[in-house]
Amino acid sequence: MSPTHYPSRLLESAVNEFSKLPGIGKKTALRLVLYLLKQDKEMVHKFSDTLRKLRDEIQYCQSCYNISDSPTCEICANPKRDHSIICVVENIRDVMAIENTQQFKGIFHVLGGVISPMDGIGPDDLIITPLEEKLKKGEVKEIILALSTTMEGDTTNFFLYKKFSKYSVDISTIARGVSVGDELEYADEVTLGRSLVNRLPFDQTL
């Protein structure tokens, strides 16, 4: 596209700011900015203030490194959760996904990424030490590795397994298999293969 002529420098800089966001190009940015221009001043001020407040005031839980409004997140502060079972996840979105299942009653540990040599991310870039401290104190019975089924996720799984196997803790990973609701013929071969190898006694699935 030829260089676009913006009728206003204010408009141009707002479009530039929006187009820095992932997945938002100049055209979408312009659409969003023109939408905001049509709204009440109060709405735009609230939008602007909320973003600033978010960045300035958000905290990370000192125990699990999840996002939090306080030094200890709601999950870690909840005495009803089992603090001896720790689910290790890549990021905050994974915490939210697992919480939405309402199937997990333990606590989390957010790594902040996965090992990815291609992106220059090594074990030292992840938050691992605080988790190891908990293992050393013998507070933890089980660690559930709940990382993505990607090469990076599997590498990180293996790294953590090797590192933690010297402690007396059970280490498991979430089950891989055919998605609920999926038709067999559309499942990929690796997934289908794994789901056969890891088959379960039928009465355990009832």
Added chain:
Amino acid sequence: MSPTHYPSRLLESAVNEFSKLPGIGKKTALRLVLYLLKQDKEMVHKFSDTLRKLRDEIQYCQSCYNISDSPTCEICANPKRDHSIICVVENIRDVMAIENTQQFKGIFHVLGGVISPMDGIGPDDLIITPLEEKLKKGEVKEIILALSTTMEGDTTNFFLYKKFSKYSVDISTIARGVSVGDELEYADEVTLGRSLVNRLPFDQTL
């Protein structure tokens, strides 16, 4: 989707603000918010300030109602533009699209919409009077109606044509026809029909 549990109220309100924007759902909003959280404070402050400044300081040109940083926009303030030819468009994006062609040397008039009974938009909701004032003063030689080729656009074209035909001004509309680079067999019948009816002497197209 089941109600999502957000680990932080700050996060939740930022997601809510973003998901008010058109075409942005909760999932995309969360992705954008988590991206902003990872950025420097300065970047987020700049983003926040730019939006507030845009809404508070932007002006509309007193002559053509285009967006502007000053009471008269760059186009209307430019003495090299022909002020006797006015191109009537629906909105600011159309001004930008036509400016990008670099084919138009007159000035604009932004209606702020098109007549659309389905959406409850009538002639009184559009900015028409200031344009008529210019016609009354006899300052204008030609009006080019450059509205969308939709029913609403055509209705508005017809309304303006009826309203302005009593003044001594040439009224034209932009040409409808097969897009440059399009194959004939894929053009719709109405467009192809119009392009036949409105055929031009070949030497005018060279």
